[in-house]
Amino acid sequence: xxxxxxxxxxxxxxxxxxxxxxxxxxxxxxxxxxxxxxxxxxxxxxxxxxxxxxxxxxxxxxxxxxxxxxxxxxxxxxxxxxxxxxxxxxxxxxxxxxxxxxxxxxxxxxxxxxxxxxxxxxxxxxxxxxxxxxxxxxxxxxxxxxxxxxxxxxxxxxxxxxxxxxxxxxxxxxxxxxxxxxxxxxxxxxxxxxxxxxxxxxxxxxxxxxxxxxxxxxxxxxxxxxxxxxxxxxxxxxxxxxxxxxxxxxxxxxxxxxxxxxxxxxxxxxxxxxxxxxxxxxxxxxxxxxxxxxxxxxxxxxxxxxxxxxxxxxxxxx
Numbered sequence: 001x002x003x004x005x006x007x008x009x010x011x012x013x014x015x016x017x018x019x020x021x022x023x024x025x026x027x028x029x030x031x032x033x034x035x036x037x038x039x040x041x042x043x044x045x046x047x048x049x050x051x052x053x054x055x056x057x058x059x060x061x062x063x064x065x066x067x068x069x070x071x072x073x074x075x076x077x078x079x080x081x082x083x084x085x086x087x088x089x090x091x092x093x094x095x096x097x098x099x100x101x102x103x104x105x106x107x108x109x110x111x112x113x114x115x116x117x118x119x120x121x122x123x124x125x126x127x128x129x130x131x132x133x134x135x136x137x138x139x140x141x142x143x144x145x146x147x148x149x150x151x152x153x154x155x156x157x158x159x160x161x162x163x164x165x166x167x168x169x170x171x172x173x174x175x176x177x178x179x180x181x182x183x184x185x186x187x188x189x190x191x192x193x194x195x196x197x198x199x200x201x202x203x204x205x206x207x208x209x210x211x212x213x214x215x216x217x218x219x220x221x222x223x224x225x226x227x228x229x230x231x232x233x234x235x236x237x238x239x240x241x242x243x244x245x246x247x248x249x250x251x252x253x254x255x256x257x258x259x260x261x262x263x264x265x266x267x268x269x270x271x272x273x274x275x276x277x278x279x280x281x282x283x284x285x286x287x288x289x290x291x292x293x294x295x296x297x298x299x300x301x302x303x304x305x306x307x308x309x310x311x312x313x314x315x316x317x318x
Contacts, residue, residue, distance in 0.1 A: 074124030100140035120150035126263030200251025
Protein backbone atom coordinates (compact mmCIF):
# COMPACT_ATOMS: atom_id res chain seq x y z
CA UNK A 1 0.00 0.00 0.00
CA UNK A 2 1.63 3.25 -1.11
CA UNK A 3 -0.56 5.57 0.90
CA UNK A 4 -2.42 7.28 -1.94
CA UNK A 5 -6.19 7.75 -1.78
CA UNK A 6 -7.01 5.15 -4.43
CA UNK A 7 -4.57 2.60 -3.04
CA UNK A 8 -6.30 2.56 0.32
CA UNK A 9 -9.75 1.56 -0.99
CA UNK A 10 -10.41 -2.16 -0.67
CA UNK A 11 -7.45 -2.67 1.69
CA UNK A 12 -7.00 -2.95 5.42
CA UNK A 13 -5.86 -0.15 7.68
CA UNK A 14 -4.88 -1.73 10.97
CA UNK A 15 -7.87 -3.92 11.90
CA UNK A 16 -10.20 -1.97 9.60
CA UNK A 17 -11.25 -2.60 6.04
CA UNK A 18 -11.75 0.49 3.87
CA UNK A 19 -14.63 -0.01 1.45
CA UNK A 20 -15.11 3.29 -0.35
CA UNK A 21 -14.24 6.98 -0.33
CA UNK A 22 -16.74 9.28 1.35
CA UNK A 23 -14.86 12.52 0.77
CA UNK A 24 -11.68 14.45 1.35
CA UNK A 25 -10.56 17.80 2.69
CA UNK A 26 -7.39 19.81 2.80
CA UNK A 27 -5.63 17.52 5.23
CA UNK A 28 -7.58 14.25 5.46
CA UNK A 29 -9.41 11.52 3.60
CA UNK A 30 -12.66 9.95 4.79
CA UNK A 31 -13.63 6.37 4.03
CA UNK A 32 -16.56 4.11 4.79
CA UNK A 33 -15.16 0.99 6.39
CA UNK A 34 -15.80 -1.90 8.73
CA UNK A 35 -14.46 -2.99 12.06
CA UNK A 36 -13.45 -6.68 12.42
CA UNK A 37 -16.93 -7.60 13.72
CA UNK A 38 -18.56 -5.97 10.69
CA UNK A 39 -19.64 -2.74 12.42
CA UNK A 40 -19.78 0.01 9.79
CA UNK A 41 -17.62 3.05 10.62
CA UNK A 42 -16.32 6.21 9.02
CA UNK A 43 -12.52 6.36 8.96
CA UNK A 44 -10.75 9.71 8.76
CA UNK A 45 -7.13 9.34 7.66
CA UNK A 46 -4.58 12.10 8.03
CA UNK A 47 -2.88 12.75 4.69
CA UNK A 48 0.71 11.48 4.65
CA UNK A 49 2.22 14.96 4.21
CA UNK A 50 0.83 15.94 7.62
CA UNK A 51 1.29 12.56 9.27
CA UNK A 52 5.04 12.94 8.71
CA UNK A 53 5.09 16.05 10.90
CA UNK A 54 5.61 14.76 14.48
CA UNK A 55 4.06 17.83 16.08
CA UNK A 56 1.02 17.75 13.82
CA UNK A 57 0.55 14.05 14.49
CA UNK A 58 0.84 14.55 18.25
CA UNK A 59 -1.71 17.36 18.25
CA UNK A 60 -4.01 15.45 15.92
CA UNK A 61 -3.99 12.44 18.23
CA UNK A 62 -4.30 14.50 21.41
CA UNK A 63 -7.18 16.60 20.16
CA UNK A 64 -8.85 13.52 18.71
CA UNK A 65 -8.71 11.96 22.15
CA UNK A 66 -10.16 15.10 23.67
CA UNK A 67 -12.84 15.26 20.98
CA UNK A 68 -13.79 11.70 21.87
CA UNK A 69 -14.96 13.05 25.22
CA UNK A 70 -17.68 15.15 23.52
CA UNK A 71 -20.47 12.68 24.18
CA UNK A 72 -23.59 14.40 22.86
CA UNK A 73 -26.44 13.32 20.54
CA UNK A 74 -25.65 16.19 18.16
CA UNK A 75 -21.89 15.61 17.94
CA UNK A 76 -20.27 12.72 16.08
CA UNK A 77 -18.76 10.18 18.42
CA UNK A 78 -15.08 9.39 17.87
CA UNK A 79 -14.72 5.67 18.51
CA UNK A 80 -10.95 5.13 18.35
CA UNK A 81 -7.66 6.78 17.40
CA UNK A 82 -4.75 4.73 16.06
CA UNK A 83 -1.62 4.68 13.94
CA UNK A 84 -0.02 2.22 11.53
CA UNK A 85 3.48 2.49 10.06
CA UNK A 86 2.20 4.93 7.43
CA UNK A 87 -1.05 6.44 8.65
CA UNK A 88 -2.67 8.19 11.57
CA UNK A 89 -6.44 7.77 11.65
CA UNK A 90 -9.52 7.66 13.79
CA UNK A 91 -12.89 5.99 13.48
CA UNK A 92 -16.32 7.51 13.98
CA UNK A 93 -19.90 6.36 13.83
CA UNK A 94 -20.96 6.13 10.18
CA UNK A 95 -23.84 8.30 9.01
CA UNK A 96 -25.60 7.81 5.71
CA UNK A 97 -26.24 11.44 4.78
CA UNK A 98 -24.75 14.92 4.97
CA UNK A 99 -26.45 18.29 4.74
CA UNK A 100 -24.43 19.01 1.59
CA UNK A 101 -25.74 15.86 -0.10
CA UNK A 102 -29.28 16.52 1.08
CA UNK A 103 -29.25 20.04 -0.37
CA UNK A 104 -27.94 18.69 -3.66
CA UNK A 105 -30.80 16.19 -3.81
CA UNK A 106 -33.66 18.24 -2.42
CA UNK A 107 -32.71 21.88 -2.85
CA UNK A 108 -33.67 24.46 -0.18
CA UNK A 109 -35.29 22.93 2.89
CA UNK A 110 -38.76 23.83 4.21
CA UNK A 111 -38.74 26.12 7.23
CA UNK A 112 -39.69 23.44 9.81
CA UNK A 113 -36.70 21.38 8.66
CA UNK A 114 -34.48 24.48 8.81
CA UNK A 115 -35.56 25.25 12.36
CA UNK A 116 -34.96 21.67 13.49
CA UNK A 117 -31.56 21.66 11.77
CA UNK A 118 -30.54 24.91 13.44
CA UNK A 119 -31.86 23.77 16.83
CA UNK A 120 -29.89 20.52 16.66
CA UNK A 121 -26.71 22.38 15.74
CA UNK A 122 -27.29 24.93 18.51
CA UNK A 123 -27.51 22.11 21.06
CA UNK A 124 -24.29 20.53 19.82
CA UNK A 125 -22.45 23.84 19.70
CA UNK A 126 -23.62 24.79 23.17
CA UNK A 127 -22.30 21.53 24.61
CA UNK A 128 -18.93 21.87 22.87
CA UNK A 129 -18.49 25.59 23.55
CA UNK A 130 -19.09 25.02 27.27
CA UNK A 131 -16.11 22.64 27.21
CA UNK A 132 -13.78 25.01 25.41
CA UNK A 133 -14.18 23.75 21.85
CA UNK A 134 -14.63 26.06 18.86
CA UNK A 135 -15.35 24.26 15.61
CA UNK A 136 -13.87 26.83 13.18
CA UNK A 137 -15.15 25.07 10.03
CA UNK A 138 -18.89 24.56 10.33
CA UNK A 139 -20.44 23.96 6.88
CA UNK A 140 -22.90 21.57 5.18
CA UNK A 141 -20.20 18.95 4.62
CA UNK A 142 -19.57 18.82 8.37
CA UNK A 143 -23.22 18.31 9.30
CA UNK A 144 -24.44 14.72 9.17
CA UNK A 145 -27.86 13.15 9.79
CA UNK A 146 -28.93 10.30 12.04
CA UNK A 147 -32.63 9.43 11.75
CA UNK A 148 -33.38 13.04 10.88
CA UNK A 149 -31.24 14.46 13.70
CA UNK A 150 -28.40 16.79 12.69
CA UNK A 151 -24.96 15.84 14.04
CA UNK A 152 -21.76 17.91 13.87
CA UNK A 153 -18.45 16.35 12.91
CA UNK A 154 -14.78 17.46 13.00
CA UNK A 155 -14.52 19.38 16.27
CA UNK A 156 -11.20 17.90 17.35
CA UNK A 157 -9.52 18.22 13.96
CA UNK A 158 -10.26 21.92 13.64
CA UNK A 159 -8.69 22.57 17.02
CA UNK A 160 -5.65 20.40 16.27
CA UNK A 161 -5.06 22.15 12.96
CA UNK A 162 -5.24 25.60 14.50
CA UNK A 163 -2.67 24.61 17.09
CA UNK A 164 -0.20 23.45 14.46
CA UNK A 165 -0.60 26.61 12.42
CA UNK A 166 -0.03 28.77 15.49
CA UNK A 167 3.05 26.90 16.67
CA UNK A 168 4.74 25.91 13.41
CA UNK A 169 3.55 28.38 10.78
CA UNK A 170 2.41 25.54 8.50
CA UNK A 171 0.49 27.17 5.65
CA UNK A 172 -2.94 25.57 6.00
CA UNK A 173 -6.17 27.51 5.54
CA UNK A 174 -8.33 27.32 8.64
CA UNK A 175 -11.96 27.04 7.69
CA UNK A 176 -13.68 27.12 4.31
CA UNK A 177 -13.59 30.54 2.57
CA UNK A 178 -17.32 30.73 1.84
CA UNK A 179 -18.16 30.05 5.51
CA UNK A 180 -15.45 32.06 7.29
CA UNK A 181 -16.42 34.59 9.92
CA UNK A 182 -15.14 38.15 9.36
CA UNK A 183 -12.62 37.75 12.16
CA UNK A 184 -11.28 34.55 10.58
CA UNK A 185 -11.08 36.31 7.21
CA UNK A 186 -8.99 39.04 8.87
CA UNK A 187 -6.75 36.59 10.68
CA UNK A 188 -7.87 37.85 14.07
CA UNK A 189 -8.30 35.87 17.27
CA UNK A 190 -11.62 34.07 17.33
CA UNK A 191 -13.91 32.60 19.94
CA UNK A 192 -17.04 30.46 19.92
CA UNK A 193 -19.08 33.22 18.25
CA UNK A 194 -17.27 32.54 14.96
CA UNK A 195 -19.23 29.27 14.84
CA UNK A 196 -22.52 31.19 14.92
CA UNK A 197 -21.46 33.15 11.83
CA UNK A 198 -20.59 29.96 9.96
CA UNK A 199 -23.92 28.50 11.04
CA UNK A 200 -25.62 31.60 9.63
CA UNK A 201 -23.96 31.03 6.26
CA UNK A 202 -24.95 27.36 6.40
CA UNK A 203 -28.58 28.21 7.17
CA UNK A 204 -28.63 30.83 4.42
CA UNK A 205 -27.43 28.18 1.97
CA UNK A 206 -29.91 25.60 3.26
CA UNK A 207 -32.79 28.10 3.03
CA UNK A 208 -32.10 29.60 -0.40
CA UNK A 209 -29.70 27.30 -2.23
CA UNK A 210 -27.28 30.21 -2.48
CA UNK A 211 -24.37 31.43 -0.42
CA UNK A 212 -24.59 35.00 0.89
CA UNK A 213 -21.16 35.80 -0.59
CA UNK A 214 -19.38 34.28 -3.57
CA UNK A 215 -16.30 35.33 -5.51
CA UNK A 216 -13.54 33.38 -7.31
CA UNK A 217 -10.80 35.41 -5.62
CA UNK A 218 -10.07 34.68 -1.98
CA UNK A 219 -9.18 38.26 -0.98
CA UNK A 220 -12.36 39.70 -2.47
CA UNK A 221 -14.44 36.99 -0.79
CA UNK A 222 -12.75 37.78 2.52
CA UNK A 223 -13.50 41.49 2.02
CA UNK A 224 -17.16 40.68 1.40
CA UNK A 225 -17.38 38.75 4.67
CA UNK A 226 -15.85 41.71 6.49
CA UNK A 227 -17.64 44.63 4.80
CA UNK A 228 -20.71 43.62 2.78
CA UNK A 229 -24.18 42.87 4.13
CA UNK A 230 -25.78 39.63 3.00
CA UNK A 231 -28.89 40.06 0.83
CA UNK A 232 -31.95 39.75 3.13
CA UNK A 233 -33.11 36.15 3.31
CA UNK A 234 -36.74 36.90 2.44
CA UNK A 235 -35.73 38.77 -0.71
CA UNK A 236 -34.56 35.42 -2.02
CA UNK A 237 -37.33 33.36 -0.41
CA UNK A 238 -40.37 35.43 0.65
CA UNK A 239 -42.19 32.41 2.11
CA UNK A 240 -39.79 32.25 5.05
CA UNK A 241 -40.97 33.81 8.30
CA UNK A 242 -39.61 37.12 9.47
CA UNK A 243 -38.52 35.44 12.68
CA UNK A 244 -36.30 32.93 10.91
CA UNK A 245 -34.85 35.72 8.78
CA UNK A 246 -33.98 37.61 11.97
CA UNK A 247 -32.25 34.55 13.44
CA UNK A 248 -30.05 34.14 10.37
CA UNK A 249 -29.33 37.87 10.20
CA UNK A 250 -28.15 37.90 13.81
CA UNK A 251 -25.88 34.93 13.16
CA UNK A 252 -24.40 36.82 10.21
CA UNK A 253 -23.65 40.01 12.12
CA UNK A 254 -20.20 41.34 11.25
CA UNK A 255 -19.04 41.94 14.81
CA UNK A 256 -19.07 39.02 17.26
CA UNK A 257 -20.73 41.22 19.90
CA UNK A 258 -23.75 41.62 17.62
CA UNK A 259 -24.25 37.87 17.15
CA UNK A 260 -25.69 35.38 19.59
CA UNK A 261 -23.43 35.28 22.60
CA UNK A 262 -24.42 31.77 23.67
CA UNK A 263 -26.07 28.83 21.96
CA UNK A 264 -28.90 28.97 24.50
CA UNK A 265 -29.91 32.39 23.12
CA UNK A 266 -30.03 30.99 19.61
CA UNK A 267 -31.98 27.94 20.73
CA UNK A 268 -34.50 30.18 22.50
CA UNK A 269 -35.11 32.27 19.39
CA UNK A 270 -35.51 29.14 17.27
CA UNK A 271 -38.10 27.84 19.73
CA UNK A 272 -39.96 31.14 19.33
CA UNK A 273 -39.85 30.80 15.53
CA UNK A 274 -41.24 27.28 15.81
CA UNK A 275 -44.11 28.54 17.96
CA UNK A 276 -44.79 31.37 15.54
CA UNK A 277 -44.02 33.92 18.25
CA UNK A 278 -41.78 36.93 18.43
CA UNK A 279 -38.03 36.42 18.20
CA UNK A 280 -35.83 37.85 20.94
CA UNK A 281 -38.35 39.77 23.03
CA UNK A 282 -36.16 42.55 24.48
CA UNK A 283 -36.54 45.77 26.39
CA UNK A 284 -37.02 49.06 24.54
CA UNK A 285 -33.36 49.95 25.03
CA UNK A 286 -32.25 46.60 23.58
CA UNK A 287 -34.47 47.17 20.56
CA UNK A 288 -33.04 50.65 20.04
CA UNK A 289 -29.38 49.74 20.54
CA UNK A 290 -27.06 47.02 19.30
CA UNK A 291 -25.42 44.61 21.79
CA UNK A 292 -22.20 46.63 22.01
CA UNK A 293 -24.10 49.84 22.78
CA UNK A 294 -26.29 47.95 25.24
CA UNK A 295 -23.21 46.90 27.18
CA UNK A 296 -21.88 50.46 27.19
CA UNK A 297 -25.19 51.73 28.54
CA UNK A 298 -25.26 49.04 31.24
CA UNK A 299 -21.71 49.95 32.30
CA UNK A 300 -22.64 53.63 32.43
CA UNK A 301 -25.76 52.84 34.47
CA UNK A 302 -23.69 50.70 36.83
CA UNK A 303 -21.16 53.47 37.34
CA UNK A 304 -23.97 55.94 37.90
CA UNK A 305 -25.57 53.73 40.55
CA UNK A 306 -22.25 53.35 42.36
CA UNK A 307 -21.72 57.14 42.33
CA UNK A 308 -25.30 57.67 43.51
CA UNK A 309 -24.77 55.22 46.35
CA UNK A 310 -21.52 56.90 47.40
CA UNK A 311 -23.13 60.34 47.23
CA UNK A 312 -26.14 59.09 49.23
CA UNK A 313 -23.91 57.66 51.98
CA UNK A 314 -22.10 60.99 52.28
CA UNK A 315 -25.42 62.80 52.69
CA UNK A 316 -26.51 60.37 55.42
CA UNK A 317 -23.30 60.98 57.36
CA UNK A 318 -23.86 64.74 57.50
